[in-house]
Amino acid sequence: MFKMSEYSLIAAMLSTGLALLAYVAYSVSGIRAARLQTAGMPLRTAGVGFVIGPRTASIGRYATILGWLATAALGASLVFRTIATGHGPFANQYEFAVSFAFGTLAAYMWFEQRYHQRVLGVIALAVGLALMLYATSIPSNIEPLVPALQNNLLLSVHVAVAIVAYGSFTVAFAAAVLFLIQPETGRWGLPKPELLDEIGYRAIVVGFPFLSLVIILGALWAEVAWGTYWSWDPKETASLVTWLLYAAYLHARIVRGWRGSRSAWLLVAGFGATLFTYFGNYFFGGLHSYAGLNRQ
Amino acid sequence: MAQHVRARPLPQGSLEAEAPRQSLVGPLEGLLDGLWRILTSMRIALVLILAFAVLSLVGTVVVQAPPGTLADPQAKADWLGQVRPKYGGWTGIMDTLQAFAIFQSLWFRVVVAGLSISLVACSVHRIQGLWRTAARPRVKVADRFFEHAPQHETILAPSADQAALARLQAVLKRHRYRSLVKDEDGLSLYADRNRWGPMGSLVGHLSLLVILVGAVVGSTFGYRDSSFIVAEGSTAPVATDGLSVKLVSFKDSYYADTGEPSDYASDVILYKDGQQVGRQTVRVNQPLRYGDISFYQSFFGPAAVMTVTDASGKQVYSGGVPLAWNTNDGAHRVGTFALSAAGLSAWVVESAGADDTQIRPGQVQLELYQSSGDGQAVASQVLDQGKATKVGDLTYTFQREKSFTGLIVSRDPGAPLVWLGALLLVGGFVLVFMFPHRRLWARITPRKGGSTISLAAIGRHDTTVGREFTDLVADIRQALQTPAKG
Ligand code: HEM
Numbered sequence: 001m002f003k004m005s006e007y008s009l010i011a012a013m014l015s016t017g018l019a020l021l022a023y024v025a026y027s028v029s030g031i032r033a034a035r036l037q038t039a040g041m042p043l044r045t046a047g048v049g050f051v052i053g054p055r056t057a058s059i060g061r062y063a064t065i066l067g068w069l070a071t072a073a074l075g076a077s078l079v080f081r082t083i084a085t086g087h088g089p090f091a092n093q094y095e096f097a098v099s100f101a102f103g104t105l106a107a108y109m110w111f112e113q114r115y116h117q118r119v120l121g122v123i124a125l126a127v128g129l130a131l132m133l134y135a136t137s138i139p140s141n142i143e144p145l146v147p148a149l150q151n152n153l154l155l156s157v158h159v160a161v162a163i164v165a166y167g168s169f170t171v172a173f174a175a176a177v178l179f180l181i182q183p184e185t186g187r188w189g190l191p192k193p194e195l196l197d198e199i200g201y202r203a204i205v206v207g208f209p210f211l212s213l214v215i216i217l218g219a220l221w222a223e224v225a226w227g228t229y230w231s232w233d234p235k236e237t238a239s240l241v242t243w244l245l246y247a248a249y250l251h252a253r254i255v256r257g258w259r260g261s262r263s264a265w266l267l268v269a270g271f272g273a274t275l276f277t278y279f280g281n282y283f284f285g286g287l288h289s290y291a292g293l294n295r296q
Numbered sequence: 297m298a299q300h301v302r303a304r305p306l307p308q309g310s311l312e313a314e315a316p317r318q319s320l321v322g323p324l325e326g327l328l329d330g331l332w333r334i335l336t337s338m339r340i341a342l343v344l345i346l347a348f349a350v351l352s353l354v355g356t357v358v359v360q361a362p363p364g365t366l367a368d369p370q371a372k373a374d375w376l377g378q379v380r381p382k383y384g385g386w387t388g389i390m391d392t393l394q395a396f397a398i399f400q401s402l403w404f405r406v407v408v409a410g411l412s413i414s415l416v417a418c419s420v421h422r423i424q425g426l427w428r429t430a431a432r433p434r435v436k437v438a439d440r441f442f443e444h445a446p447q448h449e450t451i452l453a454p455s456a457d458q459a460a461l462a463r464l465q466a467v468l469k470r471h472r473y474r475s476l477v478k479d480e481d482g483l484s485l486y487a488d489r490n491r492w493g494p495m496g497s498l499v500g501h502l503s504l505l506v507i508l509v510g511a512v513v514g515s516t517f518g519y520r521d522s523s524f525i526v527a528e529g530s531t532a533p534v535a536t537d538g539l540s541v542k543l544v545s546f547k548d549s550y551y552a553d554t555g556e557p558s559d560y561a562s563d564v565i566l567y568k569d570g571q572q573v574g575r576q577t578v579r580v581n582q583p584l585r586y587g588d589i590s591f592y593q594s595f596f597g598p599a600a601v602m603t604v605t606d607a608s609g610k611q612v613y614s615g616g617v618p619l620a621w622n623t624n625d626g627a628h629r630v631g632t633f634a635l636s637a638a639g640l641s642a643w644v645v646e647s648a649g650a651d652d653t654q655i656r657p658g659q660v661q662l663e664l665y666q667s668s669g670d671g672q673a674v675a676s677q678v679l680d681q682g683k684a685t686k687v688g689d690l691t692y693t694f695q696r697e698k699s700f701t702g703l704i705v706s707r708d709p710g711a712p713l714v715w716l717g718a719l720l721l722v723g724g725f726v727l728v729f730m731f732p733h734r735r736l737w738a739r740i741t742p743r744k745g746g747s748t749i750s751l752a753a754i755g756r757h758d759t760t761v762g763r764e765f766t767d768l769v770a771d772i773r774q775a776l777q778t779p780a781k782g
Contacts, residue, residue: 115759144551147560147580147593198758205729209722216718224581227522227592227704229714230511232399234356241356244349251342258342273353280356 001084002142008077009098009132012070016105016129019066023121026063029056030119034189051189060118067112067121071105074132078102085142088156091149097135099163100278104128107167107203108174115199117191123174148225158217161210166274168207169246173271175200176264197260200267201253208246215239238280242273335417344411351407355398358390366397412508415501426498429733430491435476436484437737437752445737445752447765453776454746457483461740463775464749471768473736485738496727499720506717514710524591527599527616527700531567534705537589538569546596546699560593562701578703588707595702597629600644600660601695604635605684612637612690617644618700628655634667638690640674641667654678660694662687734764749776 033051052060078089078098089095108124111117149155179196191199218236219229230236249266252258334340359379365371379396380387394401442448453460461483468475468487475487519536526532531542544563551558559579566574566586576584584591599616606612612635619629627648634641645661655661658681664674677687679694686692739750751772753765 143554144556144558146557151581195759198760201758202760209726209729212718212722212725216722219714219718223711224583225592226594227583227590227706228520228708229711232355232360237352237356241349241352244345244352248342248345248349251338251345255338255342258339273349276356 103167500724503720510713
C-alpha cells in the first residue's frame with residue numbers, strides 16, 4: 001500500500017505536469033486568438049474576452065482530462081496512504097503537503113466545472129505541482145503516532161475539512177492574481193475582472209466556514225489533549241490570522257474604496273497566511289515547535 | 297484604481313416598509329450620532345479586523361514569554377537575557393511595546409474591546425433592517441424600480457390580470473418562493489425565498505461575542521494548575537474542591553523501532569474529602585473528568601522513594617519525591633520534601649549519569665536546609681540505594697526510583713459558552729452563505745387583450761444569481777404566454 005501510494009503520487013505529478021503544460025498552451029492559444037481579433041485596434045482595447053477557437057477548445061479538453069486524472073491519482077495516493085498508516089493524512093508535513101495539493105486540484109477542477117475559466121488552472125495547478133514537489137523532497141516514511149496525535153477520528157476530520165478550505169483559498173488566490181494583473185477594463189483576453197471577483201468570492205464563501213471549522217476542531221483537539229482550547233500556540237495563531245484576513249476580505253468587498261483590487265490583495269495576503277500557517281514551523285520563534293510533534 | 301464590480305447599490309431602505317425617521321437635533325445628539333456612525337462603520341470594522349490580524353501575526357513571529365515570566369522582575373531579566381542574542385538592540389524596545397506578551401498587551405486589549413463594541417453596535421444597527429426585510433417587506437414599489445433594478449424584465453401575457461397573477465404565483469411556488477400580493481392601483485406582488493438566511497449574519501457576528509464572553513469567564517472564574525505533580529504510590533491534594541489524587545502507577549511506552557513515545561499512562565484514583573470518586577488511566581487524549589474539573593496527562597519524570605525515621609525508629613516520612621526540577625546548571629534533577637516536625641526541608645539530587653563522579657548512578661544526594669529563617673544549609677550527604685544513613689537526628693533511606701506524573705488540572709466554566717459560540721459561528725455563517733435571500737417584485741397591469749407583467753429583482757450581480765433569475769423568468773414567461781385552455 002505504501003508503494004502504491006508513492007506510485008500514485010508520481011502518476012499524479014506527471015499528469016499535473018502535463019496538465020499544467022496543456023493549461024498554459026490553452027491560455028496562450030486563447031489569448032493569441034484574442035490578440036489577433038484586436039489587431040489594429042489600440043493596444044489596450046477592452047471588450048474582447050478569451051477567444052476559444054476549435055484548436056483552443058480541443059487543447060482545453062485535454063487539459064481538463066489530464067487535470068481530472070491528476071486529481072484522481074492524488075486522491076488514490078491519499079487513500080492508499082491512509083490504508084497503509086491506518087490513520088488520516090495528518091501525521092507529518094509530507095502527508096499534509098499531499099493533502100493540500102489534492103485540495104488545490106480538486107477545488108480548482110470543481111470551479112472549472114462551474115465557471116469554465118481554464119486560465120485559472122495555470123496558477124492553481126502550478127501551486128498543486130509545487131506542493132507535490134515539496135512533498136517528494138521531505139521524508140515520507142510512515143512513523144507510528146506519538147501520543148498527542150492518537151486521536152484518529154477528530155484529526156482525520158480536521159484535515160479533511162482543512163483540505164477543502166485550503167483548496168478554496170488557492171482558487172481564490174488564482175482568481176485574485178489574474179484580477180490584479182489586468183486593469184479594470186480587462187486585458188489580453190484574460191477572464192473578465194467581474195467574473196474573477198465572483199470566483200474569488202465564491203471560493204471564500206466555501207473556504208471561510210470550512211476554515212472556521214478547522215480552527216474549532218483544532219481547539220477541540222487541544223482541549224482533549226492539553227486541557228485548553230486555545231493557548232496562542234503559533235500554529236493556531238497563524239490559522240487565526242488567515243481566518244481574520246478572509247473575514248476582512250468579506251467586509252472589504254462591500255466597503256467603498258476597498259472593492260476590487262484591495263479586496264484582491266487581501267485574497268493574496270490570505271493565501272500567504274495559509275502558506276505561512278503550513279510552513280510556519282520554519283519561521284516561528286525558536287522556543288516553539290510543530291504542534292503535536294514535540295509536545296507530549 | 298478601485299474597480300466597481302458590483303451593481304450600483306439601491307437607495308438604502310427603499311425596499312422595506314417605511315420606519316419613522318428619528319430627527320436628530322442639538323450638539324449632543326450630533327455627537328452621539330457621529331459616534332454611532334463610527335461604531336457601526338464597516339470601514340472601522342475592517343481596520344479593527346486587520347489590526348487584530350497584524351497583532352496575531354506579531355504573536356507568531358516574535359517569541360512569546362511563558363505566562364507569568366514578565367510579571368516577576370528576576371524571571372523577566374533572565375528571560376530577556378535569553379532572547380537578547382536573537383533580537384539584539386531591539387529587545388528593550390520590543391519589551392516596552394509589549395511585543396513579548398502581545399496577547400496581554402494594551403494594543404491587543406484595545407483592539408478586542410473595539411471589535412466587541414463595534415460588533416454590538418453593528419448588530420443593534422442591523423437587526424431592525426434585517427427583521428423588516430424578512431417580516432415586513434414592501435410589496436408595492438415605485439414604477440421607476442422596474443426600470444432601474446439590476447435585473448428586470450417585461451412580459452406581455454394574453455390573460456387578464458387576475459389569471460396572470462394566479463399563474464405567476466404558481467410558478468413562484470414551484471421555485472419555492474413565497475408571495476405577497478397587494479391590490480392597490482393595479483396588482484403588486486412581492487416574492488422571496490430564504491428570507492431568514494440573512495439572520496445567520498447576526499447569529500454569526502453575535503457568536504463572536506459569545507466566544508469572547510466564554511473566554512473572559514474562563515480566565516476570570518476558571519482554575520488551572522498546569523504542573524500538578526504526584527509520585528507513584530503517593531497522594532497529592534488539589535488546591536480546590538477538597539480533591540486529591542493518588543497515582544497508582546505510571547507507564548511510558550516507546551515504539552521498538554523508532555524509539556518515539558507511544559503512550560503515557562497514569563493510573564490515578566481521585567478522592568473527594570477522602571472518599572474515592574473516580575479511577576481512570578489518564579492518557580494524552582483521555583483526560584479524567586469529574587464534574588467540571590478535568591485532569592490531563594502533561595509530563596512525567598523520575599521520583600525517589602524516601603523513608604525517614606527518627607531515633608526511636610518511628611517513621612516520620614515515607615513517599616515518592618518527584619524529581620521535577622533541575623539544578624541551576626541543568627545537570628541534575630532535584631526534588632524536595634518537608635520534614636516539618638524537625639523544621640527541615642530536604643532536597644534530593646539525582647545522579648547526572650554515568651559520568652557523574654560525585655553522585656554515582658543508583659545514589660542520590662540529600663541536602664538539608666532549615667525550613668525557617670534564612671534557610672541555612674544544615675547537611676549534605678550522598679545516600680546509597682537501600683542503605684539507611686543517619687544524618688543529624690534522623691535516619692534517611694533512598695529506597696528506589698519510581699516515576700512521577702505531571703498532570704494539568706483545569707476547570708473552565710467558560711468553555712461551554714465557547715463551544716456554543718463556535719456552533720453558532722459556523723451555523724450562522726453557513727446559513728448566510730448557503731441560503732442567500734432572493735427577492736422579486738412584480739407589477740401586473742391590464743392592457744387590451746391581456747396584461748403586462750413587469751418583473752424586477754435585486755441581489756448580487758453575479759452569474760449564479762443571474763442564471764437563477766433568467767431561469768425563473770423563462771419559466772414565468774412560459775407559464776404566462778401559453779394561452780389559457782378551454
Ligand atoms: C472579527 C470580527 C468579524 C468577523 C469574523 C466577521 C465576519 C463576517 C463574515 C464572515 C461576513 C460575511 C457573511 C455575512 O454576510 O454575514 C460578514 C459580513 C458583515 N459584517 Fe462582519 N465580521 C466581523 C466584525 C464585524 C463588525 C465589527 C461589523 C460592524 C461594522 C461587521 C459588519 C458586517 C456587515 C454589515 C456584514 C454584511 C455584509 C454584506 O452585506 O455582505 N462585521 N462579517
